[in-house]
Every structure is written in structure tokens, then in C-alpha cells.
Amino acid sequence: METEKKLLAAREAERRKIAREIHDGSAQSLAAILLRLDLMAAENLSNNPEEIRRELQQIKEIVQDCLNEMRQILFDLKPVRENISLLSVMEDFFADIKAKYGFIVEFKTKGIPQIYPVYMQTAIFRLVQEAVNNSRKHAGVSKVQIILSESKEQLEILIEDQGSGFDTNRAFINENRFGIAGMQERVDLLEGRMKIQSKPGAGTQILIEIPLKGRN
Template identity: 35%
Template structure:
């Protein structure tokens, strides 16, 4: 009876192994199929993006011509008697042809944009499938090894599972911290700006009703500036979620590009000095340093009204030193510490890399941010 039970048990294990191996093969085939489709769609979306860029350029050129011929039509209509019938016909036909072609180009552009968006959604779906498939293959392999070893490695598997659980909890914790950071930025930025826009809209309505249309128009222009600033802030937060240029260009080129954009947009002077920097950094350093610089610059531009900002970035004896100084209006550091989510987030980023963070500021004397991070890798 005992032998029978052992044989039955072995038969069950063999059956389980067969099912597990078959499932692993099916998951692997599905994952590989998803990879192939992902590659094809990646090539297709690249071609679609290039086509959209070409249509944008062509559409802009047609818009320029369309404006030109619209002015020409206005001249012909105004001085109808001095033009021949053929000239008038030519102007009208050419203008109509350009307008028709422009409409076709814009419609084609919209179609390609919709196609691009669909492909992007499909790519994200495939990436999730590939990720899940890879994880499932890995897990099924673990189960297969577990069964093949006759349950002799239970303690090792439990330990490995505990490590995975601990790692998963750390990931969840990091995600929650990132969500907190994003909520802080939205609270400090777009949420307050939108509230101000609503108040400004009420003010426009009262001004138009109680005063004059000209004064209301001035208030509307001010509100438009606020909407523009809000849009810029939203775009900054979106960009903060993942500065993709870091992966392609590296930290220093990305910083240069970012500072140049800020300098051009806000019409202030921003200088960058670098010492001892060679090659690329590990991703955790590049992302953290870029966001520290970005947060410091945004705080200075938003609250300090500076004319000049200087960024100094250097490496000495496996230490990263970062200094951001502006000549803005400064602030009371003690009162700011209590409510500034931005400063809290910056300090948290530096502490995650075992670094040191300090900030000095006085009203009327600008602000200086100091960062020191050990370069371990």
C-alpha cells in the first residue's frame, strides 16, 4: 500500500511537471510573439512620426502660402477693375487649390496622429504583456525546479520568496513616495494657479459688468498669462515624471538643454560650470541630480524673480558637489521650511543617496542651494 502511494505521488508530480512545462512553453511563445509585434510596431510608429513631422512642415508652408494668397485676394477684391479676368481667375483658383491641399494635409496629419496614438497604446499593452510573460516564465521555471527536486529546496524557496516580498514592499514604498512628491507639486503649482484663474474669471465678469469692456479686456489678458503659466507648470510636472533625454543624452547635455530652454522662456541669464566630469553616471544619480537642479531652478524662477542664476557642478575625490545660486529676492528660511513641499522633496532625494543638503537664503540677498553626494559606483 505504501509503494502504491509513492507511485501515485510520483505520477501526480510527473503530471504536474508535464502541465507546468507545457504552460511555460506556451507562455514563452506568446511572449516572443508579443516581442516580434512590438518590434514591428516600433518601426511603424517611427515611420508614422516622421510622416507627421513632414506633414507639419508641409502644412505650415501651405498656411504661409494661404495667408499670402488671402492677402492677394483682398487686393484683387479691393481693386477689381485694374485686373484682367484671367488674373482674377488665376488668383481665385490658386487660393482655392492651396486651401484644398491644406485641408487634405491637415486631415492626413490628424489621421496619422490617431494612428500614432493607437500604436502607442498597443505598444504599452505589448510591453505589459511581455513583462508579465517574462515574469510568468520565470515563476513557472521556479515551480518546475521545485517539483523536479522533490520539494528538497523548500527552505531556499521560502527565503527567496521572502526576499521578493521585501523587495516588492520597497517598490510599493518608493511608488507611494513618488505619488506624494507629485501630489505636493500639483498642490503647490497647478492647483493654486487654477484657483487663481477662477478668481480672475470672476473679476473679469464683474469688471465687464460694472466698469468697461476695455478694463475687462486687460483682466482677460492677465488671466491668459496665468493660464499660460499653469500650462507651463503642468508640462514641467509631466516632464518631471521621467526626463527621457537622460537615457539618450546623459546628465550634462540634458542639463544644458533644460537650462537653455528656461533661459529663453523666462528671459534670464543662466550659466553652467562643470569640473571633473567624465562619461555617464549611474541612472539613479543622473535622475536625482537633474531633478534637484530642475527643482532649484523652478523655485528660483517662480518665487525669486532673479536676473542671474549660476549652476556649478563638479566631482572631487568621488564626491559630487552641486551649487545653484541666484540673485533673486530671497526668502525667510525659517518660515519657508514649515510649508515647502519642494524643499522637503529635494532633501529626501539627497538623503536617499546618503548625501548632504543645505540651503541659504535671506530676503533681498538671493538663494543658494548646496548638495554633496558620495559617488559610490
């Protein structure tokens, strides 16, 4: 596929992912709030302040969840800054994740990654972001290890957690999940390779190789 088509495909995958997140999260919360308000309006609660207070408390909790989900989506959408090293972009993200969720990213580098063209920095960062978010959301662990190694020929990213693991065949065929599919699209765009090793109960290991020859 030519680059333009790949870019388009990656963008479409990203849009589907965001749409799915809004659909599963905030949109569902808002629908639940509406339903509760309808019920309240239908019942005659004027003589029951205790019931009104209880209902309002529950609605408040749903609004709070909704707000958290919204903030999560906005946080993930933050654009990758230009003209700064990939390292600092990642370190900022890891610090945010730690502050927000207490989730630890153990990060090591071999060789010093350079400043790549912005489309590459963005793609690489989004790959790492999705993998870290997946370990945080799905693996049931409190940390993930990342090793970034740069050589003349390629950039290698190894992301590993000791969590619940999953059936990779299933995850790939699930039409409603776009995170890993989006990672694959980005890797294709960079003409790289991605290998995911995971089994239920046995943790997850993702190896991404991105060729650098002729890029810098």
C-alpha cells in the same frame, strides 16, 4: 528608510507640489473666469457693447495667464531622457529657461559627469530644476550660478544666487510649499546631503553632495 519607501515619499512630495501649483494657478484662474461670466450673465449687458468688450478683454487676459501657468507645469513635468548625459539634459533645460524667461544659468563643471542610472539622473536633474526655478521665481535676480563637480567619491552641486534670500526655517515649516521639501526627499533618496544657506537680503547658496561610491 529603505529605497522603496523613500521613492514613494519623493513621489508623494512631487504630487503635492503639482497639486499645489494647479490649485494656486490654473484652478484659481478658471474660478475667476467663471465668476466673471456669472456676473456678465446676471447683468443685463445687451445694450452695452462697450462693457461687454471690456469684460471679454479681461477674461481673455485671465485665460492667457491660465494657459501660461499650464504650459509652465507641463514644461516642468517633461520626463528626463534616458541614455544621454546629465550635462546635455541640464544644458537643454538652461537653454529653455533662457529662451522663455531671459533667465541666465552660469554653468561650470569640474570633472566630467558620467551617465548615471536613470533614477539618479532624474533625481539630480529635478534638484537642479527646482533650485533654478526658485532663484528665477523668488530671488528677484536674472541669473544663477551652478558648479557641478564630480570626483570618484561624490558629485557636488553648488547653486548660488545673489538675490533676496529667505528665512530657511520659515520655508521648511510652511506646509504648503513642497519644492525644497521635495529636494530634501530626493537628496535623502540618493543618500546625500544638502545644505542651504540663505538670509533675507543676502542671497542663497545650496550645496548638495551625492555619494557615488559603489554606484557605477
